[in-house]
Amino acid sequence: MRLAIAGDLHGDWTCYDEQLLDHLKPDALLFVGDLSDGDLRLVKAITRLQLPCAVILGNHDRGRDRSGERLRQQLSMLGDLDCSWKLRNWSAPAVAIVGARPCSSGGGFHLSQAVQSVFGPVSEQQSVDRIVQAAGQAPDDWPIVLLAHSGPTGLGSDASSICGRDWKHPHVDWGDRDLAIAVETMRRQRAPDLVVFGHMHHKLRGGRGERMTFHRDRFGTAYVNAACVPRTGSDDAGQTLIHFTWVEFEGLHLSLVSHRWFHRNGALAYEQTLLRNPMDRGH
Numbered sequence: 670m671r672l673a674i675a676g677d678l679h680g681d682w683t684c685y686d687e688q689l690l691d692h693l694k695p696d697a698l699l700f701v702g703d704l705s706d707g708d709l710r711l712v713k714a715i716t717r718l719q720l721p722c723a724v725i726l727g728n729h730d731r732g733r734d735r736s737g738e739r740l741r742q743q744l745s746m747l748g749d750l751d752c753s754w755k756l757r758n759w760s761a762p763a764v765a766i767v768g769a770r771p772c773s774s775g776g777g778f779h780l781s782q783a784v785q786s787v788f789g790p791v792s793e794q795q796s797v798d799r800i801v802q803a804a805g806q807a808p809d810d811w812p813i814v815l816l817a818h819s820g821p822t823g824l825g826s827d828a829s830s831i832c833g834r835d836w837k838h839p840h841v842d843w844g845d846r847d848l849a850i851a852v853e854t855m856r857r858q859r860a861p862d863l864v865v866f867g868h869m870h871h872k873l874r875g876g877r878g879e880r881m882t883f884h885r886d887r888f889g890t891a892y893v894n895a896a897c898v899p900r901t902g903s904d905d906a907g908q909t910l911i912h913f914t915w916v917e918f919e920g921l922h923l924s925l926v927s928h929r930w931f932h933r934n935g936a937l938a939y940e941q942t943l944l945r946n947p948m949d950r951g952h
Contacts, residue, residue, distance in 0.1 A: 692935025702727025737786030765807030769817035867896035
């Protein structure tokens with residue numbers, strides 16, 4: 670099973686992405702949020718895609734509208750594609766996508782006024798409970814993927830850490846505390862196989878290099894930051910390249926995680942392999 674993951678778009682989504690997906694034919698497409706600053710046209714384009722999709726919205730998606738109306742409009746348009754605090758309801762592919770807290774801006778736990786207007790006041794523990802309860806609905810024979818905008822706390826406090834704050838001193842762990850507690854709580858029954866998120870861009874502020882984008886904890890859960898921004902570029906010949914994070918499962922077994930840059934025709938131009946662990950079939 671193959672999953673394509675679109676990192677923080679920030680409005681960077683065109684017909685060429687749709688054409689590329691027609692070539693690549695992933696089994697599902699995940700969006701980690703920050704689609705735009707509330708552009709409903711982009712949301713509508715996502716709803717027209719002819720493949721299974723799952724979406725979590727990011728802090729930028731609420732735009733400048735503090736009332737929550739623009740956020741409410743996007744959630745209404747997305748319908749079942751939205752994974753806010755719930756299990757994505759589909760019969761295929763055989764993977765359980767569980768959404769975390771929507772519109773997170775990292776830094777522990779905080780609900781914006783717009784989010785509270787739409788979802789009401791939600792405490793940190795209530796957020797944890799919602800994530801864990803949604804994960805509890807996952808079929809036993811499907812891998813569990815947590816889909817979040819910001820990653821969890823506990824993965825490092827350097828600027829280059831997978832969720833590290835890089836834009837001001839002191840550099841600190843800028844992950845979501847409720848997501849970290851949810852992952853820890855889930856381990857009592859069944860640990861998630863993969864946690865997918867964005868928010869903290871790969872390129873560090875001030876040209877200080879790039880952050881770590883992959884981690885695997887001692888319990889076997891993998892974490893990948895998909896926020897390659899900008900997600901389009903060009904090769905030495907000036908040909909357009911488009912980025913997707915790419916994940917493959919063999920049944921319950923996570924076998925591949927990589928960042929991939931593709932030409933518009935689907936040809937793979939470059940791959941940064943983060944995990945390659947094919948299933949041992951005893952041969």
